[in-house]
């Protein structure tokens with residue numbers, strides 16, 4: 001896998017005359033820092049992963065960082081937290097970076113910004129393998145290779161897939177979700193957040209690309225506006241492995257017991273604010289439409 005990945009990488013880079021290895025030499029200290037970061041913050045259940053896996057993941061994450069100017073502009077601490085990690089929750093650990101790097105880099109070669117590249121990926125990656133949404137997967141189909149093989153996944157599998165696709169080209173991304181909407185119909189949901197060049201998180205539904213771009217999804221303002229900050233069932237969480245800084249644990253609802261393996265932020269307030277903004281925008285539109293024709 002490693003050999004194949006590197007050869008493919010070399011060919012790709014020759015073909016596209018990309019800048020890797022020339023303008024941004026990779027510094028060994030950066031690689032060491034990445035490995036330390038992963039070993040410190042990876043979920044405890046990953047302790048047995050081979051060092052080789054972490055090394056290859058790191059090499060390709062750094063390579064992605066060096067290919068475009070906008071990836072290079074991602075602040076280093078953000079890179080460590082949201083580009084470097086090789087997984088989101090406790091999905092099986094696949095070696096997805098070589099494949100994703102090779103397949104997705106050409107798609108975004110002409111993208112002028114990080115957010116443009118992110119939207120292109122959410123629009124284009126699904127049809128490559130004919131991947132579609134299918135709810136309630138038992139057993140869960142969640143890792144990238146499982147999803148490719150099955151050709152479908154629930155919102156969780158699709159979100160993990162998109163997070164990895166974004167990270168494979170150097171875009172900081174993370175999975176967000178709620179165990180259960182605080183409404184009569186309930187239901188859980190997961191989606192994806194991208195840290196755009198503005199330095200603010202924006203959100204999108206995996207495989208739910210829309211021309212309106214970020215922050216336009218079916219769940220904001222409703223049902224997200226009923227979410228309850230601090231509630232284990234009804235809050236909205238965003239995965240972040242770097243625990244300790246105000247993090248809680250991400251509810252892994254596919255386990256029988258709530259499983260405290262992966263850390264996350266409670267980001268409910270962000271979505272309540274987004275819901276208010278959408279509601280205000282709608283009201284303004286309604287009022288404009290109400291104006292008597294003169």
Ligand SMILES: *[C@@H]1O[C@H](CO)[C@@H](O)[C@H](O)[C@H]1NC(C)=O
Pocket residue numbers: 045090255257259260261
């Ligand atoms: C929690 O999840 C981790 C990762 O999947 C697993 O190793 C562990 O056994 C789980 N613990 C419980 C109590 O389910």
Ligand SMILES: *[C@@H]1O[C@H](CO)[C@@H](O)[C@H](O)[C@H]1NC(C)=O
Pocket residue numbers: 196198200201202203213214215273274277
């Ligand atoms: C998405 O919403 C957040 C919070 O309301 C905002 O800060 C961000 O700029 C929005 N993103 C885009 C691309 O409009």
